Structures are given as structure tokens and as C-alpha cells.
Amino acid sequence: MMRAAAVVTGKVQGVGYRQFVSECAHRLGLHGSVQNMPDGSVHIIAEGSLAALDEFTRLLWAHGMPEIHVEGIQVAHGESTGEFKGFWVKW
Template sequence: MARQRYIVTGKVQGVGFRYWTHHTAFSLGLHGWVRNRPDGSVEIVAEGDLGSLRQFEKELWQGPVSSRVADVIPCDTNLQEELTEFSMQ
């Protein structure tokens, strides 16, 4: 299992991005969470097999129709929490 944290910037709040992310992660069998950040970006932690994470990152660049993704920034994560589902925070 691999774990990755992402920061997604652009027009990603108020456009259903978290719901879309939840659906996309679930369809790829990933566990983790997604949340809005005060600066207007969205933060995601996802865990699963490496191939699914790579596909997930590609999907993040597309986002839902009403979004405009400017950047998807993969970040290191040292979170140790157990992830058993994909949730919206």
C-alpha cells in the first residue's frame, strides 16, 4: 500500500470538487479523506495500490466539469492514522 497527500489549487471550492473526489477515490478502491483549506485549495490524502494512486492523480487534473484545476501538488505525508474508507471532512 502507498499513501500520497495532494494539494489541488484553482477553482476547486464551491464546485462539487470534494464530492467528485470522494466518488473518484471510491471507484478506484482508495481510502483517505478530502477537505477544503482556508486558502481556497483542497487537500487530499489517499491510500491504495500504486497504480490506483497514479490514476487518481491523473483524474485530479480533470476534476468535475465546473472546476478549473490550476495545479495538483503531490506532497510528502507522515500521517500515521489508519484509513479504512474515503471520507469528506
């Protein structure tokens, strides 16, 4: 199991991006959280298999979703901590 911590920038707040991320994570069986940040970015922590995390990172670009415009994604990988049970949208 691996962990990916991502910072997503662009038009990603107020457009349903956190819900989109949560749905993708649930489909891939990932555990973690997604949260809006005061600077307009969205922070994501996801844990799961490397293959699932690679697919998740690809999906984070939200291609085909015109209301969402991702400008950049920074991802750092590490070992999973097992601290999450399920995937949560933080408010």
C-alpha cells in the first residue's frame, strides 16, 4: 500500500471538484480525504495500491468536466499510514 498527497490548483473550488474526487476514490477503493484550502487549492490524501493511485492521479485532471479547470497537480508519494478508513470530504 502506498500514499499520495496531492495539491491541485486551478478552478477547483465551488465547482463540485471535491465530490468528483471522492467518487473517483470510492470507485478505485482508495482511503483518504479531500479538502479545500484558503489559497484556492484542493489538498488530497489517498492511500491504496500503486496502480489505483496512478489511475486516481490521472483522473484528478477531470478531463471532460467543463466546469472544472485543473491547472496543475503536485503529487508526493510515500508509504501508507493506514490512518484512514474510507474516503472523506473535509469541510
